[in-house]
Amino acid sequence: MRKLFLWPGLALIVVVGVALTACQKSGGGGDTIKIGLAAVESGSDAQIGSTMLQGSQIAVDEWNNNETPLKTYHIVTETKQDGSQVQVKLDEWNAKGGVLGKQIETISLDDEGKPDKAVNVAQTLVDDGVVGVLGHLNSGCTIPASRVYNQAGIIQITPGSTNPQYTEQGYPYAFRICGRDDQQGAVAGAFLHDQLKLNKIAILHNKTAYGEGLATEVKKTFESKGGTVVVFDGIGQDENDYSANVSKIKGSGAEAFFWGGMYGQGGPLCVKMRQAGVNIPFVSGDGCFDQSFINTVGASAPDVYLSFGRDYHKIPAAQPFLDKYKAKYGHDEGAYSVYGYDAANVLLTAIAQAQTTDADKVAAVMKSRAFDTILGQVEFDAKGDTKTSGFVIWTIKDGKLQALPDNP
Amino acid sequence: MTDPSSSSTLAEIILDGISRGAVYALVALGYTMVYGVLGMINFAHGEIFMIGMFACVYAIGLFSMAWGDHVLINLVLGVLLAMVFSAAYGYANERIAYRRLRKAHVLAPLTSAIGISTFLQYFIFLTVSKEKVQFPRYYSDFLTTHHLTLGSVEITYLRLAILGLTFLIMGGLFYLIHYTRLGIALRATAQDQLMASLVGVPVDKIIAFTFILGSALAAVAGVMVAMYTNVLVFDAGYRVGLKAFTAAILGGIGNVPGAVLGAMILGLTEALTTLQFGSEWNDVSTFAVLMLVLLLRPRGLLGERVADKV
Numbered sequence: 001m002r003k004l005f006l007w008p009g010l011a012l013i014v015v016v017g018v019a020l021t022a023c024q025k026s027g028g029g030g031d032t033i034k035i036g037l038a039a040v041e042s043g044s045d046a047q048i049g050s051t052m053l054q055g056s057q058i059a060v061d062e063w064n065n066n067e068t069p070l071k072t073y074h075i076v077t078e079t080k081q082d083g084s085q086v087q088v089k090l091d092e093w094n095a096k097g098g099v100l101g102k103q104i105e106t107i108s109l110d111d112e113g114k115p116d117k118a119v120n121v122a123q124t125l126v127d128d129g130v131v132g133v134l135g136h137l138n139s140g141c142t143i144p145a146s147r148v149y150n151q152a153g154i155i156q157i158t159p160g161s162t163n164p165q166y167t168e169q170g171y172p173y174a175f176r177i178c179g180r181d182d183q184q185g186a187v188a189g190a191f192l193h194d195q196l197k198l199n200k201i202a203i204l205h206n207k208t209a210y211g212e213g214l215a216t217e218v219k220k221t222f223e224s225k226g227g228t229v230v231v232f233d234g235i236g237q238d239e240n241d242y243s244a245n246v247s248k249i250k251g252s253g254a255e256a257f258f259w260g261g262m263y264g265q266g267g268p269l270c271v272k273m274r275q276a277g278v279n280i281p282f283v284s285g286d287g288c289f290d291q292s293f294i295n296t297v298g299a300s301a302p303d304v305y306l307s308f309g310r311d312y313h314k315i316p317a318a319q320p321f322l323d324k325y326k327a328k329y330g331h332d333e334g335a336y337s338v339y340g341y342d343a344a345n346v347l348l349t350a351i352a353q354a355q356t357t358d359a360d361k362v363a364a365v366m367k368s369r370a371f372d373t374i375l376g377q378v379e380f381d382a383k384g385d386t387k388t389s390g391f392v393i394w395t396i397k398d399g400k401l402q403a404l405p406d407n408p
Numbered sequence: 409m410t411d412p413s414s415s416s417t418l419a420e421i422i423l424d425g426i427s428r429g430a431v432y433a434l435v436a437l438g439y440t441m442v443y444g445v446l447g448m449i450n451f452a453h454g455e456i457f458m459i460g461m462f463a464c465v466y467a468i469g470l471f472s473m474a475w476g477d478h479v480l481i482n483l484v485l486g487v488l489l490a491m492v493f494s495a496a497y498g499y500a501n502e503r504i505a506y507r508r509l510r511k512a513h514v515l516a517p518l519t520s521a522i523g524i525s526t527f528l529q530y531f532i533f534l535t536v537s538k539e540k541v542q543f544p545r546y547y548s549d550f551l552t553t554h555h556l557t558l559g560s561v562e563i564t565y566l567r568l569a570i571l572g573l574t575f576l577i578m579g580g581l582f583y584l585i586h587y588t589r590l591g592i593a594l595r596a597t598a599q600d601q602l603m604a605s606l607v608g609v610p611v612d613k614i615i616a617f618t619f620i621l622g623s624a625l626a627a628v629a630g631v632m633v634a635m636y637t638n639v640l641v642f643d644a645g646y647r648v649g650l651k652a653f654t655a656a657i658l659g660g661i662g663n664v665p666g667a668v669l670g671a672m673i674l675g676l677t678e679a680l681t682t683l684q685f686g687s688e689w690n691d692v693s694t695f696a697v698l699m700l701v702l703l704l705r706p707r708g709l710l711g712e713r714v715a716d717k718v
Contacts (some may be wrong), residue, residue: 042538206689233686238647240637241431243424244679245687251417264540270639275552275564296542296638316687 026298032105033098033357035060036125038135039160040113040147042244044237044264048290050085051334052159053108056134059344060104061168066097067096068345098347100355111141122148130154131357132347134340139163139181139210146174153359155366157347159339162286162379163213167383173359175366175380177343177373178336179389181210184285185217186259187391188307192218193225195393198279204245204269205260215260230254235265242269246276251407257259259284267296281305289335289372289394289401298341308391311403312338318374342373416560421683422676427567429675430574431636434629435645435652436659436667438622439578444585444662445598445618448514451521452501453626454649455528456494460627461634461644462536464490465543483547492625497528498623499616507612510601533642549620570632574668577625581664585645594618654694658701660708669709672699684686 019391025322037056040049047079054173062068098104106129111118117267119142125133126148142161149156150171158166164180192198199220212234221227232250235245246269249257256272257280259266266288273282281303287306297304312318320342324335347362354361370379379387394401435457442450467486505524509517551566585591595613596604602691605611633648634640651674659670674694681693701709 042533046539077668203472231686233682234688236647236691238643239687240639240644241428243427244421244682247417247420247424247679248683251418264639271638 001187012094024239028325031102032349033100033102034107034128034207035103035132035344036128036130036133036135036154037106037108038111038118038121038125038133038141039137040109040141041110042292042328043113045113045138045262047292048111048263048287048336049113050136051329052336052340054137054329055321055325055333055337055340056159056319056344057106057108057340060106060346061342063099063344063348064097064103084156086361087326099352100210100357104348111136111138111145113141115140115144117143118145119148121145125149126152126154128408131351131359132156134159134343136346137161137190137214138208139166139337139359140208142166143169143209144290146171147298149173155347155350155359155362156168156198156337157343159343160336161210163209165209165213167385171384173363175346175363177378177386178286178339179196179391180385181214181217181285182389184307185214185388186221186323188283189218189221189225191305191393192256192258192283192308193222193227193282196256198281199227200230200247200252200254201227201256201258202254203233203258203260204249205234206237206265208237208261209233210287211260211262213260215258218258218260235347237261237265239265240268242272242405246278249273252277254280256281259288260289263290263293265295267293270297270301274301279303283307285375286335290324291332291334294396294399294401296395297397301396304396305404306394306401307391308335309339310392312375314403315374315376321374328382338374342378345373413654417560417695419559420658421679423561423563425676426672427570427636427677428678429655429672430567430570431671431673432652432655433574433630433668434570434577434632435626435648436655436671437574437664438626438651439649440659440664440667441581441622442618443656444664446506446510446517446615447598447662448517449519449521449661450501450504450506450622451620451649451653452505452524452528454645454652455525455532455620456498456501456623456645457499457626457630457633457648458640458642458645459532459543459556460490460494460530460623460630461543461640462532462541463493463627465541465634465640468544468547474529477546479547479550479600487628487631490631490684491624494623494627494630495620498619498626501655502616502619505614509550517619525649529642529646537640537642539641543638543640545638546605549636551635566632566635570636573628573632577628578664578668585664590614590617593709596659613662627633651694654698658698658708660710661707661713662712663710666708666710 037053039053052304107125107130109121111121118136119304120176122145128134133149134157137160139161143166146156146166150173155173157177159177160180162178162184164182167174168174192201201221203215205211219232222229232251259269266284283305286308318338322333325337350362350365351357354365367380370377381387393404395404436499438453456525464486468482469488471482471485501524505520506517509520550690552564555562583596593609593614597611601611655674658666658673659666677693677697678690680690
């Protein structure tokens with residue numbers, strides 16, 4: 001009796017499966033424009049990754065509802081064939097909302113912060129027919145994924161990956177809207193040497209493309225200024241016991257410490273150092289720029305410095321976005337929310353101006369003009385990096401991260 | 409770069425290594441006990457340890473909401489609850505995933521254990537927390553900020569507690585196995601389950617007891633480690649579990665003092681490597697030591713299973 005039911009059962013499963021797949025395929029027809037959002041949304045970097053994607057999502061929603069505030073000051077200069085320049089307002093192109101007369105659909109995927117998973121995510125997005133990707137967060141994910149996007153001819157803008165290698169690969173469709181680690185490392189290294197006036201530092205990193213890359217840049221800058229790096233070492237991303245490293249740093253006579261890594265380890269590491277009586281300045285980069293870092297080290301932790309982009313809280317244009325973000329998600333923005341928002345606006349503006357989703361034409365537009373964003377005017381160079389990067393040093397004050405006052 | 413001859417740094421590093429080893433030892437004891445009785449490697453032991461961490465922290469949260477922050481009461485109750493929770497998981501593992509495979513080929517329960525390990529990791533990941541959770545520092549502050557001073561080295565109470573617990577559990581297990589009636593039944597089960605059942609040893613109950621005891625101890629270890637590292641994460645058991653498993657092999661799997669010895673050697677190797685070559689080399693040196701020991705003593709430093717030594 002059992003066997004009798006087995007075959008029809010199997011057949012049913014197969015039929016339903018095929019039908020469902022077919023539905024999915026046909027549902028992906030051409031009446032929307034698809035944008036991929038990819039970053040780490042689980043594990044220890046979940047907070048900084050998902051808040052970045054939420055920033056992009058807000059921009060896309062605004063475009064879909066034709067309410068992007070950028071259009072009010074976002075005037076596009078079009079050069080006609082005879083050389084005369086005409087100024088066109090963005091909203092005249094997109095009166096119906098969306099872009100190119102179509103609604104924008106986002107496909108958001110979690111790369112778990114793992115390079116191999118990121119490649120899978122990239123392949124899935126390509127198969128889904130996205131025309132552009134905003135992501136990823138971790139440099140270790142962004143770099144391998146960029147190969148997939150570029151082979152498929154898809155524009156990628158990373159709002160938060162700072163490893164220089166990403167844009168050094170020579171890919172025509174790879175863009176970055178934040179700064180690079182060689183710029184960030186130079187700022188952090190100069191801060192340690194010139195402002196804190198120290199000569200001996202210890203550096204620890206998390207052995208990832210981001211962490212080790214940034215740590216190496218800091219070392220380079222610090223040594224070029226005549227300082228010595230007494231400890232330069234790496235720990236695994238899943239390591240939680242830092243005591244031997246802390247003892248070594250304690251015995252090395254380092255006058256400051258630099259952490260090249262994310263907040264998930266940086267916070268506990270800072271606490272462990274203080275508990276062990278190592279009260280030297282703790283310096284790190286954008287990877288620690290997250291509220292949970294402050295929650296771990298304490299709202300009044302002294303001698304903690306982070307390098308990050310310019311203070312967007314002081315930019316009036318950022319305020320409507322920050323309010324909207326808080327209203328929609330019920331919490332404050334993350335480190336890269338503004339960058340995610342800007343990246344989405346740049347991509348959509350470029351598509352709107354190119355009047356096509358063809359990657360070559362969109363990339364040409366992106367490299368040809370300046371874009372108004374919350375963080376000021378953004379211009380891309382031939383590699384796809386922004387021409388200006390505004391890394392400054394931040395510190396913890398009154399439970400919040402604030403740019404040091406002597407910074408611009 | 410660092411001056412290794414600096415004696416206070418060396419002393420601190422050795423202490424770090426011993427503490428690290430003690431953390432591995434707490435988990436390795438669970439591996440070794442199950443192997444000693446059943447001859448199988450319970451890869452899911454690391455996950456039981458991780459579940460203990462989470463159970464304790466969530467219980468503490470619940471208690472402090474119910475009647476306020478009484479550090480000692482909440483902590484003790486939290487540990488007890490975590491022990492019960494982990495023991496239940498351990499028993500369920502045995503009942504569901506291993507019991508029916510007891511007579512199967514040796515690879516079957518091993519594969520089943522790996523499956524359970526992955527299942528539990530992602531079950532916790534999806535239902536409890538996808539992110540790192542912090543151990544409430546309010547509860548561990550007393551242990552982490554107070555310390556004894558021995559010469560130039562300061563030992564926090566927490567490290568003393570972890571070390572003390574490791575040797576307490578080791579001694580307790582050793583005594584249980586070698587000097588009690590229950591221990592005789594355990595050893596009989598380990599030697600020959602059929603013969604043991606013929607002479608009246610309730611084999612199923614003995615094996616279930618092994619899992620329950622091992623899992624409850626894993627919960628205690630989990631809480632101590634969560635206090636020590638300050639971090640709880642769904643794959644915490646995986647990494648520590650792998651190192652603990654290595655330690656158990658190093659010392660001779662199935663051998664209770666061997667697990668502690670192996671773990672200490674592993675912890676010290678890692679700490680000294682960090683001092684001398686940098687922690688980047690930790691995995692290289694650890695497994696080089698493992699290979700070397702296994703080449704010279706294939707059954708581990710102190711020899712294999714409990715039963716073999718009778």
